[in-house]
Amino acid sequence: MDQPLTPSYRPLYQQIKDVLLERIVSGEWAPGTFIPSESALAKEYGVSVGTLRKALDALAAEHVVLRHQGKGTVVATHDSDRSLFQFFHLVRLDGTRTLPISRVLIRERRAATAQEAEALGLRLEAAVVHIRRVRELEEVPALLEDLVVSADRFRDLEREPQTLPNTLYQLYQQRFNQSVAHAEERLFAVAAGKEEHRHLGIPSGTPLLEIHRIAKDLQGNPLEFRVSRCETQNHYYLNEL
Amino acid sequence: MDQPLTPSYRPLYQQIKDVLLERIVSGEWAPGTFIPSESALAKEYGVSVGTLRKALDALAAEHVVLRHQGKGTVVATHDSDRSLFQFFHLVRLDGTRTLPISRVLIRERRAATAQEAEALGLRLEAAVVHIRRVRELEEVPALLEDLVVSADRFRDLEREPQTLPNTLYQLYQQRFNQSVAHAEERLFAVAAGKEEHRHLGIPSGTPLLEIHRIAKDLQGNPLEFRVSRCETQNHYYLNEL
């Protein structure tokens, strides 16, 4: 009747999956590179190909790796088409999806606020890097975005690289070996304030979509806390269930 | 290089999956009932158990069926715990999730508007059933909701049953054999109007979350178009990616 908190055993394919994930997290298999073939890995771990397949299938289902018949299995990157829109849900009214262009307004190292520390699981006043950007879709300012990451994990991000790329998650992955795998988004409706008026060119008081996102790494640890305020006259937030 | 629009062949397990789905859609296997065992179905279709398993696993991944070790495979219903929150994303600020109580304001048969006809794939002026409800979370009015369905597919819904249940999707499933399997939600931020002021007790102009949902059946045909306006002082819309 009772269910043990720690299951008495974990299926073999799950154990294999954990080991493979660890080799990815550790950086041994970098994003974008091909990992050894099923048969090679099966031999290495002394399990059947079927068992190893099941482990890889599970990782593929979580978008950790991508599999290509005839080629091999590659560690997912944030520039592969799938992954690209996994965390970007803003769509133009006509249904087309484009990635936004960013203009950085603030880039600083400072102490975390209580909300930020709580979201990132840091102690109060821990050092964070704070970035504020305006993001434009098709030349139209659409989003005012504030994000913070741990200054320890993302050392010198407030200075290097000099110009930030458009898609930060690629930078996290390539420069800091931190892959954003999951995220939790909380959506609110708020009224535009002076900042939004200034940067998005909309009247104060206009209803905006406010998105609080906690981005998490492969193991579920919070990596980044991000608050976006979006104008919803020209686009909307799409969620497929 | 080219990719055929119609793949030259479909894998066996996908064909089996289609056939099984058809038996569910047709009503032969009703929601809540157990379907035959893997081995029985494998024998019936003359395929291996492994192949049949793969078909059932795919259906389970889409929440069409639920599998229970030692018991069997059951067709999903809208009152099973998982499914219950698949389409309800409003969460209280403290993180608890409760299902709302509904109070019906309008229940009528009328012609579809252009927007409604487009969303449901009906011709202009097609007959629909329109329902407006106020939904309360923990005694607090949180949502003003308008929904329309085809009056043909949901015959007499404007009259029977006399009192509508709280979770309409269960009714759709039990009374009309229409299962909501997928949905597409589009989120906007809007200002509260007089109706929201009256029914939700909030000042006009308050920013609200507006959710346009198109609910689809197992085959992807639109079943219901729903517009919800939600107050986000006491709760938020949660999306896990």
Added chain:
DNA sequence: TACAATTTGTGCGTATGTATA
């Protein structure tokens, strides 16, 4: 163009473990 080698995808069969009734 043809062919071979490699890698993942599909399909079959079997044995054993675990959960349920």
Added chain:
DNA sequence: ATATACATACGCACAAATTGT
């Protein structure tokens, strides 16, 4: 205890996609 059903694990054969010879 027994029977049933799903879950895990093994092994093998062949198909399909990719790459290089």
